[in-house]
Amino acid sequence: EIVAHLRALRARQPVRYWAFYSSQLGGIVTDPALMVLPFDDHIVHRGHGVFDTAAIVNGKIYDLEAHLDRFLRSANLSRLPLPCPRAEMREIIARTAAVSEKRDGSIRYWISAGPGSLGLPPAAGAEPGFFVMIFGGLAYPDSWYTDGLRVMTTTYPIKPPLYAVTKSTNYLPNVLMQLEAQEAGLDNGVFVDEAGHVGESSNMNVAFVGEDGVLRHPKFDHILSGCTSLRLLELARGVVGSLLRGVEVVDIPVAQARASREMLLIGSSVKVAPIVEWDRKPIGDGRPGPLARALRELLGRDMHEGTDRLIDVPY
Ligand SMILES: Cc1ncc(COP(=O)(O)O)c(C=O)c1O
Numbered sequence: 001e002i003v004a005h006l007r008a009l010r011a012r013q014p015v016r017y018w019a020f021y022s023s024q025l026g027g028i029v030t031d032p033a034l035m036v037l038p039f040d041d042h043i044v045h046r047g048h049g050v051f052d053t054a055a056i057v058n059g060k061i062y063d064l065e066a067h068l069d070r071f072l073r074s075a076n077l078s079r080l081p082l083p084c085p086r087a088e089m090r091e092i093i094a095r096t097a098a099v100s101e102k103r104d105g106s107i108r109y110w111i112s113a114g115p116g117s118l119g120l121p122p123a124a125g126a127e128p129g130f131f132v133m134i135f136g137g138l139a140y141p142d143s144w145y146t147d148g149l150r151v152m153t154t155t156y157p158i159k160p161p162l163y164a165v166t167k168s169t170n171y172l173p174n175v176l177m178q179l180e181a182q183e184a185g186l187d188n189g190v191f192v193d194e195a196g197h198v199g200e201s202s203n204m205n206v207a208f209v210g211e212d213g214v215l216r217h218p219k220f221d222h223i224l225s226g227c228t229s230l231r232l233l234e235l236a237r238g239v240v241g242s243l244l245r246g247v248e249v250v251d252i253p254v255a256q257a258r259a260s261r262e263m264l265l266i267g268s269s270v271k272v273a274p275i276v277e278w279d280r281k282p283i284g285d286g287r288p289g290p291l292a293r294a295l296r297e298l299l300g301r302d303m304h305e306g307t308d309r310l311i312d313v314p315y
Pocket of ligand 1: 006010200201202204205212224225226227228229266267268269
């Protein structure tokens with residue numbers, strides 16, 4: 001009867017959760033009703049946990065090492081002990097992907113402080129948890145790529161740098177920003193810092209192509225180090241002289257950003273999408289620009305053919 005209740009939980013939201021590993025369950029399950037955590041795990045009631053998301057592309061895992069680097073950095077900043085060594089995490093992630101049998105999808109994984117109390121610091125002797133979910137990924141409308149997105153400066157304060165660079169399970173500002181944008185009939189929000197420099201979006205980075213043909217990305221000291229942005233910046237440096245005049249990672253004042261020719265949204269789920277309007281004013285000519293498309297294609301090729309960044313899934 002309890003399992004029937006758990007199964008009914010998503011009756012109104014057909015989910016695409018294909019396989020789930022839990023150190024607490026001791027293995028991998030494929031029935032979403034069994035993809036559960038104990039309520040007293042501190043990741044649930046205190047947000048003491050970290051996560052990361054990577055992609056399965058054409059039967060391979062893309063850029064997992066970069067995502068694991070960030071995951072372990074976040075765990076360290078959150079004072080979370082590792083539930084198992086990195087190599088074992090990598091192996092469990094690949095094995096869970098194999099059980100899903102999916103050749104395209106998303107992989108999200110978490111470290112939790114573990115169960116044992118309802119206090120703040122982890123319970124004495126608490127066992128940290130490790131969880132891996134293979135799922136359908138966040139889907140965005142095609143119109144984001146063909147027509148572009150419309151965004152607003154959020155009224156919610158940007159996270160202080162320590163919390164912004166840590167990918168923890170505390171996404172309240174990010175959630176509020178998306179809700180605020182939705183209510184305004186827009187696609188997403190943008191955080192701006194106290195100095196008036198551009199930050200990032202809810203679960204994506206932003207970057208700009210200036211009238212001078214230079215790709216500019218905000219510094220990563222007060223925003224999340226997007227694995228997609230970092231890789232795209234590397235790829236973009238390879239097309240300086242042809243597609244671009246330069247690549248810079250700098251503080252970007254809002255006024256300078258607004259005067260850009262193109263504004264880009266960048267992330268593992270969205271890849272590269274054009275932003276055509278910010279605070280009801282057009283960016284450039286108000287239409288998706290050529291660099292958004294060219295950089296998306298560059299990244300797309302890397303995701304399919306970047307053999308040094310693709311890990312085999314043992315299907
Ligand atoms: C706050 C935030 N910024 C940026 C990103 C983009 O990072 P990535 O390219 O690794 O998906 C994400 C998503 O992970 C995020 O949550």
